[in-house]
Amino acid sequence: xxxxxxxxxxxxxxxxxxxxxxxxxxxxxxxxxxxxxxxxxxxxxxxxxxxxxxxxxxxxxxxxxxxxxxxxxxxxxxxxxxxxxxxxxxxxxxxxxxxxxxxxxxxxxxxxxxxxxxxxxxxxxxxxxxxxxxxxxxxxxxxxxxxxxxxxxxxxxxxxxxxxxxxxxxxxxxxxxxxxxxxxxxxxxxxxxxxxxxxxxxxxxxxxxxxxxxxxxxxxxxxxxxxxxxxxxxxxxxxxxxxxxxxxxxxxxxxxxxxxxxxxxxxxxxxxxxxxxxxxxxxxxxxxxxxxxxxxxxxxxxxxxxxxxxxxxxxxxxxxxxxxxxxxxxxxxxxxxxxxxxxxxxxxxxxxxxxxxxxxxxxxxxxxxxxxxxxxxxxxxxxxxxxxxx
Amino acid sequence: xxxxxxxxxxxxxxxxxxxxxxxxxxxxxxxxxxxxxxxxxxxxxxxxxxxxxxxxxxxxxxxxxxxxxxxxxxxxxxxxxxxxxxxxxxxxxxxxxxxxxxxxxxxxxxxxxxxxxxxxxxxxxxxxxxxx
Numbered sequence: 001x002x003x004x005x006x007x008x009x010x011x012x013x014x015x016x017x018x019x020x021x022x023x024x025x026x027x028x029x030x031x032x033x034x035x036x037x038x039x040x041x042x043x044x045x046x047x048x049x050x051x052x053x054x055x056x057x058x059x060x061x062x063x064x065x066x067x068x069x070x071x072x073x074x075x076x077x078x079x080x081x082x083x084x085x086x087x088x089x090x091x092x093x094x095x096x097x098x099x100x101x102x103x104x105x106x107x108x109x110x111x112x113x114x115x116x117x118x119x120x121x122x123x124x125x126x127x128x129x130x131x132x133x134x135x136x137x138x139x140x141x142x143x144x145x146x147x148x149x150x151x152x153x154x155x156x157x158x159x160x161x162x163x164x165x166x167x168x169x170x171x172x173x174x175x176x177x178x179x180x181x182x183x184x185x186x187x188x189x190x191x192x193x194x195x196x197x198x199x200x201x202x203x204x205x206x207x208x209x210x211x212x213x214x215x216x217x218x219x220x221x222x223x224x225x226x227x228x229x230x231x232x233x234x235x236x237x238x239x240x241x242x243x244x245x246x247x248x249x250x251x252x253x254x255x256x257x258x259x260x261x262x263x264x265x266x267x268x269x270x271x272x273x274x275x276x277x278x279x280x281x282x283x284x285x286x287x288x289x290x291x292x293x294x295x296x297x298x299x300x301x302x303x304x305x306x307x308x309x310x311x312x313x314x315x316x317x318x319x320x321x322x323x324x325x326x327x328x329x330x331x332x333x334x335x336x337x338x339x340x341x342x343x344x345x346x347x348x349x350x351x352x353x354x355x356x357x358x359x360x361x362x363x364x365x366x367x368x369x370x371x372x373x374x375x376x377x378x379x380x381x382x383x384x385x386x387x388x389x390x
Numbered sequence: 391x392x393x394x395x396x397x398x399x400x401x402x403x404x405x406x407x408x409x410x411x412x413x414x415x416x417x418x419x420x421x422x423x424x425x426x427x428x429x430x431x432x433x434x435x436x437x438x439x440x441x442x443x444x445x446x447x448x449x450x451x452x453x454x455x456x457x458x459x460x461x462x463x464x465x466x467x468x469x470x471x472x473x474x475x476x477x478x479x480x481x482x483x484x485x486x487x488x489x490x491x492x493x494x495x496x497x498x499x500x501x502x503x504x505x506x507x508x509x510x511x512x513x514x515x516x517x518x519x520x521x522x
Contacts, residue, residue: 128457137396138421141404141502141514142479143452143459148467151450159448159491203467204451250421252469252477257448 001103003226003390005236008036009348014217014336015186022058022117023070025218030071030113033220037232041073045107047081050094050114051340054083056129058117067113085340087133088289090114092343092373092382095221096242099384102223109232114344115218126214130339133376135250147211147290149251149377151203154292157258158205160307163295165205167310169196171291172209172333174319179330181360186215186336196291210291215336219344221351226390237351240276240368241385243269249379260378263300270370270383271302278302281385282366283353284324285346287374288331294318297372298326301383320361328353328361343373343382354388394510402437404514407497409476411438420476442497443520444472451486458503470495470517482517494520 010032012025026049034041051063060066068074068081084094091114098112118126131140134149157163173193179185196209222232229236245266248254255261271277278301286301288294295309303324304312312318318326329335329349332342350369352358367389373382400421402408409420413434417426420440426433449468452459459465466482466489482495495517502512 124457127454131456137400139479140456141397141512143456143462143465143467143481144479145452145454145456147454148450148452148456151452152448152467152469155450156448156491200453201451202454204453206450250479252447252479257469 002105004099004102004223004239005226005229006221006239006347006351006386007224007229007233007236008033008039008222009220009351010036011184011219011345011348012217013184014215014338016119017216018119020216022054022060022115023066025117025216026067026113026115027070029115029218029220030067030111033111033222037222039109039222039232041077043109044073044077044079044111046098046101046110047073047079048094048098048101048110048112049081049083050091050343051083052085052087052090052116053129053132053339056121056132057126058120086380087375088287088337088339089343089373089375089380089382090340091219091345092371092384093244093380095344095347095384096244096382098223099239099242102225108225110223111220112223112344113218113220114341116338116340117216118214118338119216123214139250145203146377147203147206150290150292151206152251153257153296153377154205157292157295160258161310163310165197166193167314168205168210168291168295169193170313171288171294172196174313175288175327175331175333178320178328178361179334182330182335185330185334186213187330187334206290206292212289212332212337215338217336217338217341217345219341219348221344221347235355237354238387238390239384240274240387241270241383243267243273243383245269245381247379249376251377254378258296259306260296260300260374260381262378262381263297263372263374263383266381266383267301270385274385276368276385281324281368281370283328283350283363284326284370284372285329285331285349286326286372287342288327288333289337289374291333293374294326294331301370301372320363325363328358328363343371346371346373347384347386350386354386397510397512405499407440407442407515409438409440410435418474418476420472420478440472440474444470444495446482446489446491446493446495447471447477448491449482449489468517480515480517484519484522488519496520
């Protein structure tokens with residue numbers, strides 16, 4: 001297997017992009033990532049696109065071909081294009097497929113993109129599409145919603161470990177603070193713990209400010225074999241690990257409702273592949289679809305002792321400047337969560353940080369970064385570790 | 391909220407709280423599984439009717455309802471551990487203020503929802519406090 005590097009990155013603006021279509025934003029991200037390198041269209045060997053639910057959000061399937069077409073990679077170049085779906089982990093998984101494609105030697109230059117256009121349908125229809133990432137027959141039929149599933153995780157975490165609503169709120173407060181410094185973020189407003197606690201209750205104990213929003217957005221990366229990466233960029237960022245794990249699709253079948261075993265296992269595989277420990281990681285983008293998800297993530301990834309995720313957050317250890325900065329982009333909560341794009345956006349943020357280009361949200365001297373992308377309530381977890389040095 | 395075929399093929403399980411039991415390793419499954427997750431192809435599954443008693447593992451009061459459940463909001467959704475071992479997701483009917491982790495519950499046969507004014511009515515299992 002060959003070492004793989006990321007040589008180009010680009011995010012579109014995240015938010016309610018009513019005047020733009022899915023193909024518009026993907027092309028902007030794809031071309032932007034290519035322009036970030038000296039690669040040209042004819043160099044591209046393959047395209048992988050993370051997209052969760054084009055069929056329901058924009059009534060369009062066959063997204064791989066659509067995107068290749070509108071990126072100008074189809075009619076003359078006939079670049080193979082593959083859509084990858086794993087609910088909200090679709091982007092992370094598209095990146096993993098792209099890495100494997102380059103590492104195996106089947107491809108050299110590969111574009112990994114992710115995109116979702118969620119605001120073309122009403123919020124109820126969007127919620128219904130998202131609910132399809134859970135077990136429709138045995139969770140959905142009982143009236144489960146995604147906030148409801150994560151609320152049940154939160155309730156048990158509070159019961160077992162004494163985690164408080166205030167600690168959950170601190171996750172949202174921190175991520176909004178980080179998002180304030182991210183030019184592409186959906187929300188640029190700083191919020192307080194009281195704002196979270198006074199916002200309407202969606203599923204007890206989760207308030208609406210504990211939840212990530214409905215978002216339009218696209219992100220793209222260009223990958224190359226590490227040996228030739230310097231030909232295309234002065235600042236290649238190297239992939240040290242790619243790992244994926246699955247768990248039961250229904251939350252009720254888990255070994256422990258408050259632990260995402262898919263994350264634990266994927267993290268173990270990733271650390272082993274990279275020959276690194278949690279203490280070596282300088283910053284991490286975790287899947288904070290709900291505030292409780294970030295608390296569980298930092299525990300499951302080894303950045304906090306099990307049950308201490310709330311306290312660690314409250315103490316500021318996950319803030320920029322803290323022991324392990326989490327979600328410097330603003331996370332899913334403030335930067336936004338276009339479900340198919342999220343896993344790619346996380347990687348764009350880590351690459352930007354490792355290049356030292358993150359401006360006011362820069363983590364000083366960052367060498368190793370990690371992304372953690374989850375599908376559903378934890379049935380899929382995809383983890384990547386990136387490094388400034390090969 | 392569902393589709394007739396999807397609902398129809400699980401009627402026995404929904405109406406009678408019927409799952410499966412692996413004769414090889416002894417584990418019980420609800421919802422039913424076709425393959426034992428422990429023994430996989432070596433397992434031997436038989437159908438099994440659960441008593442319907444258990445306890446709340448965790449729960450939430452849902453204010454923003456799932457599509458088709460708008461009339462029921464707010465409603466309590468819970469993960470319930472049946473006494474035979476498996477866990478399932480179901481609504482618990484009763485005073486939401488009195489719900490708590492560890493609360494004993496028992497199954498009841500209830501209407502789950504309907505396909506609009508003229509569509510199919512879905513029935514199945516919900517839970518109530520065991521002392522009710």
